[in-house]
Amino acid sequence: MVDIAKFFLEFTVDESCGKCTPCRLGNKRLLELLTKVTEGTATMEDLDTMEKLCYYIKENSLCGLGQTAPNPVLSTLRYFREEYEAHVKDKVCPAHVCKKLVRFEIDKDKCIGCGICARQCPASAIERTDYVAAGHKLASMAINQEKCVKCGACVGACKFHAIDKA
């Protein structure tokens, strides 16, 4: 829902003719705050600011575009607030949509260490790791989260369904 609100707001920011300030600048500021939510950098105060800004834009814009532009944000904040709060408090996107909050992980119990995923990774983020289980030295792969660009190519490459998106 957070992503859907962002989609509609991006559209109205593009469509704003710029004649009045509440719509021209208000919606841009609102989009900046919403982007912070999707990147896990927003605070609970930002959510309150977004709500106030929505009402300000609605009440002070000259035409229907500005007067309705904040509606997707307002209605999702009202009915899906827990999704916003998950992004802000837990730094988690429950729908696994917001790229900056998604993590790809390899389940070492399923991974056979074939290395196919590593060859598909455009960021060279998948590295071999050895571990010991029941006295045997085993090979697995692990994702370096610092290097991962969250493209998801590795998920499709693994025939053993060993890579999960969390």
Ligand code: SF4
């Ligand atoms: S509310 Fe209407 S007039 Fe004002 S900037 Fe937006 S599109 Fe233009």
Ligand code: SF4
């Ligand atoms: S493709 Fe799958 S099984 Fe092969 S190394 Fe990667 S995660 Fe492991």
Ligand code: SF4
């Ligand atoms: S999501 Fe993309 S960048 Fe990240 S490990 Fe998988 S293939 Fe590499």
